[in-house]
Structures are given as C-alpha cells and as structure tokens.
Amino acid sequence: MKKEAIEEKIKKEPDAENPYRLLDLKLSPIKTWAAGLPAVVAAMRDLVEEKTFFRGNLALLKMNQFKGFDCPSCAWPDPDDERSPIGEYCENGAKALAEEATTKKITAAFFRQHSVFDLAKLDDYRIGKLGRLTAPMYLPEGGTHYQSISWEDAFKKIAAHLNALDSPDAAAFYTSGRTSNEASFVYQLFAKEFGTNNMPDCSNMCHETSGSALRPTIGIGKGTVTLEDFYDTDVIIIVGQNPGTNAPRMMSALAKGKQNGAKIVAINPLPEAGLMGFRNPQAVTSAIGKAGKLADLFLPVKINGDMALLKALELLLLDFEKKSPGEVLDHAFIKEKTTGYDAFLEQFKDYNLEELAKEAGVPAAAIYEMAQMMAFKKRIIFCWGMGITQQPNGVDMIREMLNILLLKGSIGIPGAGVCPVRGHSNVQGNRTMMIDEKPTDKQLDRLESFFGFKMPRKHGYDVVRAIKAIHEEKVKLLFCMGGNFLSATPDTTYTANALRKLNLLVCVSTKLNRGHLIHGKEAIILPTYGRSDKDIVNGEVQIISTENSMGVVQQSKGMLDPVSKDLINETQIVCRLAMATLGSRAVVNWQRYHDSYDAVRDDIEKCIPGFENYNVRVRQKGGFYLPNAARDYQRFANELDGRAPFTITAIPDNHLEADEYMMATTRTHDQFNTTIYGLDDRYRGIKNERRVIFMNQEDIDRAGFSAGDKVDLFNYDDNVERIAPLFVIVCYPIPRQNTVTYFPETNVLVSVNNVVKESNMPASKYVKIKIRKHDPEVYQKIDKILYRSLLEPEQDVE
Structure with missing residues (x-):
C-alpha cells in the first residue's frame, strides 16, 4: 500500500494507542457525594x-x-x-x-480468527471486555496472528532468548502490583540469579516518590498509621487524592473518624465527590438517605500549588505558637526526635502569607481556617495520592508534610502520622519482597549469605530508564509480570517505538490488553490465575499472601474454578522459567518452590526481616503487622540516634505563558489504572466519552473556545511536538490555566524526560500543553509507527 493510501486509512480508523474517534458525549450535573445505591447498581x-x-x-x-x-x-x-x-x-x-470472574474466554480459536491487525483497531475498553486468556500464545516474527504454543515450548523459547543475550542486563523484568508476595520473591530471586537488577515495577509510576521522601526522613518508605488511627484522630488532611474512585472503602474510614469528632481537610484542584459527601451502601439509612458530609474544608489548590500552601500553613502555625507558646508546637519532640529545626525556621523570615496564598491559588482566609483546625491538635494524619507523587517536586512536598508533623510531634502516636494511599493491591508487598531496581547492600548480603551465589550489585533500570534502554537497544527482552506496560507508561509514541525494537516481549496476563498488540519482533502471552481463582498445587488449594497500605500481611485464598485447565500460577511460571533458563547452573532449588508456597514463605522469613514464623502467622485471623520503627518506637532515619531531619525545600516556579495550560492526567470512575470498566465518569458528570478536557470557563472564554468544542492538545517538552488529537472541552470548576484529562489517552503528551526529582517517576500531573481548535490534518503529523499493528504484514510503511 502506498504512503498516501495509508495516511488516508489512518484518518478514518483509530490508532493503536489512542482511538481517535468521538462517541456520543452526554453531560450531567457534577455529583456532591459518592457511593450509595448507584454504586451497588x-x-x-x-x-x-x-x-x-x-x-x-x-x-x-x-x-x-x-x-x-x-x-x-x-x-x-x-x-x-x-x-x-x-x-x-x-x-x-x-x-x-x-x-x-467473567465467564467470557479468549481461546486459541479466537486468535486464529482475529489478527493483531484486527484486534488493534479496538479501543482499550473493548479489548478488555473480550474475556479471560486461556492458553499460552506465541506471535512469531513477521506473524499476523498469535498462535498456540505449549508451556514447555514457551519456556524453551524464552530461555533461548535470555541465554543468547550478550549480558544479563540486556533483559528487564517488569512487575505489576497484583503479584503475590510469593511470586514476587521468586521473581526477583530469578532475576538476580540470572544476573541483573533490571526490575522496573509499577511503584516507579505511582508511589516511588513516597518512598524516596520517607526513607531518608523517617527511616521507612511506608505509612505509619493503622486503620484504627483513622477512627480516633482529630484532623485528617487528604492531599491530591480522590477516595471516591481510587480507594472507595477509605470513605467508610473517613466517615467513622468524622462521627468520632475528626475534622477533614481536602486539598485538590477538583472538587471530587468522594471528598465532599458519602452514602454508605452497607447501611440502608445512609444509602437512601441524606449524604453525610466528609470534608469540613475544601482548598481548590492550583496544580503544583501545594508547596506554597504547605509553607503558608507552617507560617501560620509558627505565628500561633508565638501567640500561645508551647501550646502549638511540641518542643520536647522537636528537641529529642529531630534535627535541623533552627535552620528550618530561618526560611520563614522571607515568606509572606498573601504571596504564598496567591501562588497556591487558595484564599489566605481558607488557609488560616485550616491552620486553626490544626493549631491546638496533635492527632493529625496526612494522606496523599498520585496528585502529589506525580509532581516534579513531589518528594519535596511529602517532606514538607512531614515537616508539619515533626513540628507538631504528630508521628508515632495513636491517631497521627503519614498515610500514602497506595493504588494497586500488593504494590507495597512487591517492594517488601525486594522487587526493586536498587536493592540495598544489606538486602543483597542477606540473600547472598542464604543462597550462596554472588548477587549482582549494579543498580538496574526503573521504568523510565528501562524505556530509554529499550529505545537505545540496550535491553532486548522485556518480561512483564502482569500489567499493561505500554498504556501505563509515559510518552506513548516514544515507548511504542522502543517496544518495536525488542527481540522478545513476554506478558504474564489474565486478560488481553493493548500491551500485547504493540510488541517486539516476537511476543509470548502466558495466561495465569486471578486472585479469586483456586490455585491448586499437588491437589490442594493454596494460599498466597499480600501486604496492604498499612503494612498488614495476610493470606488470600481463591475460591472460583479457573476458566481454563491450561493456566499456571505466577510462582510456578517463574520457577519453570528459571529451570528452563538456568538449567544445571542454578543454585536455587526451583523445583522446591514450584511444588510448595510454604517452602517459599519458609525462605522469605530467613531473608527478609519481620517475617519470622511466616507460615503460622499468615494463617492467623487478619494476618500480622510488619515492624514499623517510626510508628512503634518513634525511631526515625538517623542510624545513630533515630532522629528525623527537618527538610528545607523550595517553592517551584510554575510560570505559564499566556497560551499555555498545566495539565494533570487522572482516571475515570469507570477505570482502575489502565483497566477500563466502562465509558462513564459518573461523579464528574461524564457519560459515554473519555476524550474530554476539563477547563475553567474563564479560560474557555479567553481562548475563544466554547464548551463542546473539539480541540487538539500539544506538548513541546524536549523540543519535540507531541500531539493528542480530538478532545472535547468540558467546563469544570478548576483553577485558571489548569486542565485535567484522562489517561492513558493523554500519556502521549507526557515526556519520558518529565520526571519527579529523586524518584524519577513520570510527572504525569504536571504537563504543560497548548490547546488548539481541532484540525483533521493533524493526523498527518503523528508518527506512523503507532499504526504499524494496523497494517497487514505485506504492506510497506516506509
């Protein structure tokens, strides 16, 4: 097919990453409460x-x-x-x-009937609705269809690719948060015995920022509160997080805390329903009655205005302390448990409340009201989500929240502390199990002593560095343990270009997703159990274990009959891959782990602190808490005396040109990460469309637009023009020159170089864009490699 004909075809059809077509958008009033009977329905x-x-x-x-x-x-x-x-x-x-639990299945016959060419025409929503994968599949180089492959042949093929690499570092092993503790432990162990620390994982895109901020300050990269702390506290501050969609059960905890007298402050650019009100679907009177109010105070901060707001809050708390000495700050805690207090105080000589409030986009009176709520209270909890962690200065902003808690002595006591609200089930457990591209020497020494082989010491690639390494052809094989790598990562065009260069892409998955359709020269799909499936080994239904956001390790036991008899659990997938790859040179007894999860847990307890008597305690009702020195003993980062340092941070320059807007990506209520359940966003009043951009009405008027206009979005970071075409403007209460869009549709605009300082996470909540009226000719400017899976093999894209 000639180039002109291909371009004409592209104009008419959706591309491989973003389906460039609009549906029938319907708008309804924005909700002021969440859950209730609509959630049940x-x-x-x-x-x-x-x-x-x-x-x-x-x-x-x-x-x-x-x-x-x-x-x-x-x-x-x-x-x-x-x-x-x-x-x-x-x-x-x-x-x-x-x-x-769907009964819909994707069989080998399905792949024989549908080429990659055909499947790539579907949008992500429809791909996800096709059903559960039932058998391993293989796409040969130049092939048009995935075809059946036996498990044995699949492992042989992957092993052959791995063993043919010039270096172990030419492979990367990605992990999704769904993976169990047991599978995570053997997965990282295999990568290390193979010889690499290239272990990018979903933490690199959601809460790496939290760990980067917390570890050097309080000595642990996790939260310090328990669920009980929410029930008996004075103030709960929620920053850059939307509980109604991202963690709906959190609203029950907030409601219970509020009933017991807690004040709730919500800080967010959007007035999310799950921050404003709650109808408990488990209580009849609440589900059908009047919604209970959640937030006592809502501060509509500008995107990345949080730092200025936190500095203003500190300035006011220090002023309250001057007027009521010893009643606002905990000087005994500061003296005994912290360092750097005097230097920290020096900065406030240069700050002005009105200027800080203007930078934050929040009236000074509202910040003063928040300070009043906190001034004479000590039981304070700070919660945050990716609205903070995906900002370029997210590490600093978390440390600023810690500064406030250190001033108040509000950490390591009941009802007080930090709570990073993790996104994916067991993403925290993955990191505890050493899924980490930067393992510590202590961790490696412990593993080396127990297993008796030399551990790789060079730090590996995180997600962003892995994408670049794949693009530069330093990484030739990517193995994905769950997830949808392409749709989750930034800079879609750049990432798609990179993935095309792989010799082999392997995906362990329960369902088909976009990541299977933008592939390397060869691709393999390995189907596995879901969390709810019975996992039977040697005739017995097994338990696995996970760790939740508050450091509780508990058992999980599936109860549904799997959709196929040709599925293998993740732990056994890793063990069989290890045996096929390492053969006689393996030191680890992989067959032992293959045959017994208890054996995996027995060795975890010998290698990771806090897991003593693992097999017994994980079977106890509710599991067990992992050690948390910051919470349990007020022992923090300094190894000599356990103190926590105050951190001096800077207020960012968020200047925008007159024709620029700051964009943050978010998910809809009908979505979890890259999995799209439906095409509505009920709480924000969006029905049957995802290609929308939320804008302030004054911005719409100033730019000469109208609500409902079709527009194209552009980003110019790194002097590269990135385009997300065909979006619909929706008027929304949002700060001036701020906009919000859904991911993964606008991941294409997030430069791979737009990252969070220190954590190297994609800064997807801080993207400078320009907005122009939609021009159909824009399609001709898009990199055609995004459409390669839409072209039949005999067609020439050059």
Missing part, C-alpha cells in the same frame, strides 16, 4: 455484563473476608476486627472481580 451491572452474576456474587461474599481472597483492586486495608457480612468491598472492587 453499577457493581451488579458489571457482573451481568461479564456473564458472571451468580458466580461473581458468590465470590464477592468471600472477597476481603478472613480466609477469603484479597481484592485485586486497591490496597486499602481491611478491618482488623469484624468485617461486614454484607460485603467488605466497594463498587470498583466489585468491578475488578467481575473482570476477573
């Missing part, structure tokens, strides 16, 4: 759509229950005591279960 509707109503409802009764299975969605903790017999889950947890 939406959850049940998904079970019906997935043809799993009875099977799915049976599973829901076991999800997040003692001796049940852990929700495959978010990492919000389960109650330590009694759990709701009606259902210890939320709407989005039910949707995640519906996707996993």
Whole structure:
C-alpha cells in the first residue's frame, strides 16, 4: 500500500494507542457525594455484563473476608476486627472481580480468527471486555496472528532468548502490583540469579516518590498509621487524592473518624465527590438517605500549588505558637526526635502569607481556617495520592508534610502520622519482597549469605530508564509480570517505538490488553490465575499472601474454578522459567518452590526481616503487622540516634505563558489504572466519552473556545511536538490555566524526560500543553509507527 493510501486509512480508523474517534458525549450535573445505591447498581451491572452474576456474587461474599481472597483492586486495608457480612468491598472492587470472574474466554480459536491487525483497531475498553486468556500464545516474527504454543515450548523459547543475550542486563523484568508476595520473591530471586537488577515495577509510576521522601526522613518508605488511627484522630488532611474512585472503602474510614469528632481537610484542584459527601451502601439509612458530609474544608489548590500552601500553613502555625507558646508546637519532640529545626525556621523570615496564598491559588482566609483546625491538635494524619507523587517536586512536598508533623510531634502516636494511599493491591508487598531496581547492600548480603551465589550489585533500570534502554537497544527482552506496560507508561509514541525494537516481549496476563498488540519482533502471552481463582498445587488449594497500605500481611485464598485447565500460577511460571533458563547452573532449588508456597514463605522469613514464623502467622485471623520503627518506637532515619531531619525545600516556579495550560492526567470512575470498566465518569458528570478536557470557563472564554468544542492538545517538552488529537472541552470548576484529562489517552503528551526529582517517576500531573481548535490534518503529523499493528504484514510503511 502506498504512503498516501495509508495516511488516508489512518484518518478514518483509530490508532493503536489512542482511538481517535468521538462517541456520543452526554453531560450531567457534577455529583456532591459518592457511593450509595448507584454504586451497588453499577457493581451488579458489571457482573451481568461479564456473564458472571451468580458466580461473581458468590465470590464477592468471600472477597476481603478472613480466609477469603484479597481484592485485586486497591490496597486499602481491611478491618482488623469484624468485617461486614454484607460485603467488605466497594463498587470498583466489585468491578475488578467481575473482570476477573467473567465467564467470557479468549481461546486459541479466537486468535486464529482475529489478527493483531484486527484486534488493534479496538479501543482499550473493548479489548478488555473480550474475556479471560486461556492458553499460552506465541506471535512469531513477521506473524499476523498469535498462535498456540505449549508451556514447555514457551519456556524453551524464552530461555533461548535470555541465554543468547550478550549480558544479563540486556533483559528487564517488569512487575505489576497484583503479584503475590510469593511470586514476587521468586521473581526477583530469578532475576538476580540470572544476573541483573533490571526490575522496573509499577511503584516507579505511582508511589516511588513516597518512598524516596520517607526513607531518608523517617527511616521507612511506608505509612505509619493503622486503620484504627483513622477512627480516633482529630484532623485528617487528604492531599491530591480522590477516595471516591481510587480507594472507595477509605470513605467508610473517613466517615467513622468524622462521627468520632475528626475534622477533614481536602486539598485538590477538583472538587471530587468522594471528598465532599458519602452514602454508605452497607447501611440502608445512609444509602437512601441524606449524604453525610466528609470534608469540613475544601482548598481548590492550583496544580503544583501545594508547596506554597504547605509553607503558608507552617507560617501560620509558627505565628500561633508565638501567640500561645508551647501550646502549638511540641518542643520536647522537636528537641529529642529531630534535627535541623533552627535552620528550618530561618526560611520563614522571607515568606509572606498573601504571596504564598496567591501562588497556591487558595484564599489566605481558607488557609488560616485550616491552620486553626490544626493549631491546638496533635492527632493529625496526612494522606496523599498520585496528585502529589506525580509532581516534579513531589518528594519535596511529602517532606514538607512531614515537616508539619515533626513540628507538631504528630508521628508515632495513636491517631497521627503519614498515610500514602497506595493504588494497586500488593504494590507495597512487591517492594517488601525486594522487587526493586536498587536493592540495598544489606538486602543483597542477606540473600547472598542464604543462597550462596554472588548477587549482582549494579543498580538496574526503573521504568523510565528501562524505556530509554529499550529505545537505545540496550535491553532486548522485556518480561512483564502482569500489567499493561505500554498504556501505563509515559510518552506513548516514544515507548511504542522502543517496544518495536525488542527481540522478545513476554506478558504474564489474565486478560488481553493493548500491551500485547504493540510488541517486539516476537511476543509470548502466558495466561495465569486471578486472585479469586483456586490455585491448586499437588491437589490442594493454596494460599498466597499480600501486604496492604498499612503494612498488614495476610493470606488470600481463591475460591472460583479457573476458566481454563491450561493456566499456571505466577510462582510456578517463574520457577519453570528459571529451570528452563538456568538449567544445571542454578543454585536455587526451583523445583522446591514450584511444588510448595510454604517452602517459599519458609525462605522469605530467613531473608527478609519481620517475617519470622511466616507460615503460622499468615494463617492467623487478619494476618500480622510488619515492624514499623517510626510508628512503634518513634525511631526515625538517623542510624545513630533515630532522629528525623527537618527538610528545607523550595517553592517551584510554575510560570505559564499566556497560551499555555498545566495539565494533570487522572482516571475515570469507570477505570482502575489502565483497566477500563466502562465509558462513564459518573461523579464528574461524564457519560459515554473519555476524550474530554476539563477547563475553567474563564479560560474557555479567553481562548475563544466554547464548551463542546473539539480541540487538539500539544506538548513541546524536549523540543519535540507531541500531539493528542480530538478532545472535547468540558467546563469544570478548576483553577485558571489548569486542565485535567484522562489517561492513558493523554500519556502521549507526557515526556519520558518529565520526571519527579529523586524518584524519577513520570510527572504525569504536571504537563504543560497548548490547546488548539481541532484540525483533521493533524493526523498527518503523528508518527506512523503507532499504526504499524494496523497494517497487514505485506504492506510497506516506509
């Protein structure tokens, strides 16, 4: 096909990453409360759509229950005591279960009928609705269709590729947060025995920033509160996080804390429904009655205005302390548990409240009201999500929140501390199991002593560095343990170009996704169990374990019959791959791990502190808490005396040109990470469309647009023109020159070089864009490699 004909074809069809077509957008009023009966109806509707109503409802009764299975969605903790017999889950947890428990299947016959060419025409939503994968599949170089391959041949082929590499560092091993503790431990162990620390993982895109901020300050990269702390506290501050969509069960904890007298402050550019009000679907009077108010104070901060707001808050707290000496700050705590206090105070001589408030985009009076709430209280919890961690100065902003807690002595006491709200179930457990491209010498020494082989010491690639290494052809093989690498990562065009250069892309998956369709020269899909599936080894249903956001390790036991007899659990996939790759040179007894999860846990307890008597304690009701010195003993980062340093940070320059806007990406309510459950965003009033851009009405007027206009979005970081075409303007209460769009549709605009300082995470909440009226000719400017999977093999794209 000639180039002109290809371009004409592209104009008419969606591309491989972003389906450039608009649906029938409908708008409704923005919701002021979350959950309630609509959440119940939406959850049940998904079970019906997935043809799993009875099977799915049976599973829901076991999800997040003692001796049940852990929700495959978010990492919000389960109650330590009694759990709701009606259902210890939320709407989005039910949707995640519906996707996993679906009776729809993708068989080998399906792949024979549908080429990669055909499948790539579908949008991400429709790809995800095709059903569960049932057998391993292989796409040969130059092939048009995935074809059947036996497990044995799949492992042989992957092993041959791995063993043919010039260096172990030419392979990278990606991990999704869904992976169990057991699978994560053997996965990182295999990578190290193979010889590399190239272990990019989903933490590199969500909460790496939290760990980078917390470890040097309080000595642990996790939160310091328990669920009980939310029930008995004075002030809960939620920054850059939307509980109603991202962690709906958190709203129950907030409501309980509020009933017990806590004040709640919400800091966010958008007035999210889950921050404003809550109807508890488990209580009839709440579900159908008046919504209970959540936030006592909402501060509509500008994108990246949080630092100025925090500095203003500190300035006011210091002023309160001058007027009431010894009643606002905890001087005994500061003296005994911190360092750098005097230097920290010096900076405030140069700050002015009105200037800080203007930089934050929040009235000084509102910040003063927040300071009043906190001034004479000590039990304070700071929560945050990716609205903070995906800012270029996110590490500094978390340290500034810590500064406030250190001033107040509000860490390591009941009802107070930090709570990074993790996104994916067991993403925290992955890191505890040493899924980390930068393992510490202590960790490596411990492993080396126990297993008796030399550990690789060179730091490996995180996600951003892995993408660049693949692009530069330093990495030739990418193995993905779950996830949708392409759709989750930034700079879609750049990443797609990179993935095309791989010799082999391997994906361990439960369902088909976009990442299987933008592939290397060869590709292999390995199907595995979901969290709710029975995992039978040697005739017995096995337990796995996970770690939630608050450091509780608990068992998870699937109860559904798998959709196929040709599935293998993730731990056994790793063990069989290790045996095929390493052969007689293996030091680890991989067959032992293959045959027994208990054996994996026995060795985890010998290699990772806090897991003593693992197999016994994980089977106890509710599991067990991992050690947390910051929470348990107020022992922080300094190894000599356990003190925490105050951090001096800077206020960023967020200047925008007159025709520039700051864009943050977010998810819809019908979405979990890159999994799209539906095409609506109920709480924000969006129905049947994802290609929208939320804008302030004054910005719309100033630019000569109207709500409903079709526009194209542009980013020019690194002197590269990045284009996301065909979006619809939606008027929304958002700060001036700030905009919000959905991912993965606008990941194409996020430069691979736009990263968070120190953590190297993509700064997807801080993207400078320009907005222009839609021009159909814009399609001709897009890199055609994004469409390669739409071209039949005999066609020439050059």
